[in-house]
Amino acid sequence: xxxxxxxxxxxxxxxxxxxxxxxxxxxxxxxxxxxxxxxxxxxxxxxxxxxxxxxxxxxxxxxxxxxxxxxxxxxxxxxxxxxxxxxxxxxxxxxxxxxxxxxxxxxxxxxxxxxxxxxxxxxxxxxxxxxxxxxxxxxxxxxxxxxxx
Amino acid sequence: xxxxxxxxxxxxxxxxxxxxxxxxxxxxxxxxxxxxxxxxxxxxxxxxxxxxxxxxxxxxxxxxxxxxxxxxxxxxxxxxxxxxxxxxxxxxxxxxxxxxxxxxxxxxxxxxxxxxxxxxxxxxxxxxxxxxxxxxxxxxxxxxxxxxxxxxxxxxxxxxxxxxxxxxxxxxxxxxxxxxxxxxxxxxxxxxxxxxxxxxxxxxxxxxxxxxxxxxxxxxxxxxxxxxxxxxxxxxxxxxxxxxxxxxxxxxxxxxxxxxxxxxxxxxxxxxxxxxxxxxxxxxxxxxxxxxxxxxxxxxxxxxxxxxxxxxxxxxxxxxxxxxxxxxxxxxxxxxxxxxxxxxxxxxxxxxxxxxxxxxxxxxxxxxxxxxxxxxx
Numbered sequence: 026x027x028x029x030x031x032x033x034x035x036x037x038x039x040x041x042x043x044x045x046x047x048x049x050x051x052x053x054x055x056x057x058x059x060x061x062x063x064x065x066x067x068x069x070x071x072x073x074x075x076x077x078x079x080x081x082x083x084x085x086x087x088x089x090x091x092x093x094x095x096x097x098x099x100x101x102x103x104x105x106x107x108x109x110x111x112x113x114x115x116x117x118x119x120x121x122x123x124x125x126x127x128x129x130x131x132x133x134x135x136x137x138x139x140x141x142x143x144x145x146x147x148x149x150x151x152x153x154x155x156x157x158x159x160x161x162x163x164x165x166x167x168x169x170x171x172x173x174x
Numbered sequence: 175x176x177x178x179x180x181x182x183x184x185x186x187x188x189x190x191x192x193x194x195x196x197x198x199x200x201x202x203x204x205x206x207x208x209x210x211x212x213x214x215x216x217x218x219x220x221x222x223x224x225x226x227x228x229x230x231x232x233x234x235x236x237x238x239x240x241x242x243x244x245x246x247x248x249x250x251x252x253x254x255x256x257x258x259x260x261x262x263x264x265x266x267x268x269x270x271x272x273x274x275x276x277x278x279x280x281x282x283x284x285x286x287x288x289x290x291x292x293x294x295x296x297x298x299x300x301x302x303x304x305x306x307x308x309x310x311x312x313x314x315x316x317x318x319x320x321x322x323x324x325x326x327x328x329x330x331x332x333x334x335x336x337x338x339x340x341x342x343x344x345x346x347x348x349x350x351x352x353x354x355x356x357x358x359x360x361x362x363x364x365x366x367x368x369x370x371x372x373x374x375x376x377x378x379x380x381x382x383x384x385x386x387x388x389x390x391x392x393x394x395x396x397x398x399x400x401x402x403x404x405x406x407x408x409x410x411x412x413x414x415x416x417x418x419x420x421x422x423x424x425x426x427x428x429x430x431x432x433x434x435x436x437x438x439x440x441x442x443x444x445x446x447x448x449x450x451x452x453x454x455x456x457x458x459x460x461x462x463x464x465x466x467x468x469x470x471x472x473x474x475x476x477x478x479x480x481x482x483x484x485x486x487x488x489x490x491x492x493x494x495x496x497x498x499x500x501x502x503x504x505x506x507x508x509x510x511x512x513x514x515x516x517x518x519x520x521x522x523x524x525x526x527x528x529x530x531x532x533x534x535x536x537x538x539x540x541x542x543x544x545x546x547x548x549x550x551x
Contacts, residue, residue: 035231035235038235084309104193
């Protein structure tokens, strides 16, 4: 779990060209979602909080911003993990899309409150790519889980 | 998203209580952290430690491009190296010719200013730093460089490249520092026009290379290709470093302000290295931050921290042309009054908004005059 989280963090902060950066899925959020759904006891809210704090150090204007958003998303995922886990991949993708939009909305709101107004509507684009990436990402993560743990 | 409606009927007893309890706990911690980080700067030590912890990851992320660069350099052909060497030698000769008269000019300038001896250059010490990571998006334009507090870097230090101003450091870790670019929408730099001496503030445009000059009246004397220099106000950047060139002046009859855009002179996209500069304290052109010599490594200069003025809120005082009319003596900002009192216009604008208390509500230190003296140039 720690390894995949670290890998996701590296993917998140990897420098990319500007036009590609807009499409970059929030890998760390996807990873936290996966572990919250599949091993809600081990991962979950604490993992989300820690990952969010790390994300804040890398790219947050305020410490605790991503931590709160990720803890919130992880909480919802842990609460509903049985329901989400039983859904087929397509419906899971839709739910992940909703979770990503919610996550981005929380970050957006905190940005606004703390006086860092993000004006670009492109910031919502990663929710879409994140939902598209979810089925293969979940498959890779579950393959790794069955193999290495 | 039916999370909040359903009652917690299922027992999910992991470590440390139910998910609801744990979420409440972590959420409260996050809110407290945010409050502390935003309102008061209590969390600088925590940020410092976290930045140190994050540094290996950032290095690892940067290693593929660095390895690629190294490989490309080591397989460069002998001819290419010779050509480069030749070009550098020619350039050095040109520069030496250009600076030949410099000593005499500096001496002459010192005499004109009524000083006994010529002033030493304002830049005291230079340190090249490698760019580890670049974040360029519409919302955030930051660099991460591989110099930190162990190299003497402090918060709010000017960063340049060989063509112009790049930005200033915002968060300093032990071995790394984050630099906010002048093109970041949250950054504002006090500038003056080289041609007329008109002072104003340049706010980042958010697209990687452009800046906006939002506070110029429609009748301001500004044209395309005017050069913008730092004005030395604001306590971060010294006087007279090139910042940007005006690219577009748009005057609308119904708008009271001119829409002016400028292109930054520095080449952040092609740079591999930037320069950190220490300025000679006490020099007339040095920023007030180094002159007051109260520079704290982690917190920057105490005199400029609490100056909270949003670059988005109109700052009409700075649009007044550089004329002898003195800025009306507004009450000095309470927190900054003890240390070196900052210069009048735009003194608040150089600290990035990220470090300030809150920008949406203009605090009481804003100039109280509702209609400033705005004279046609």
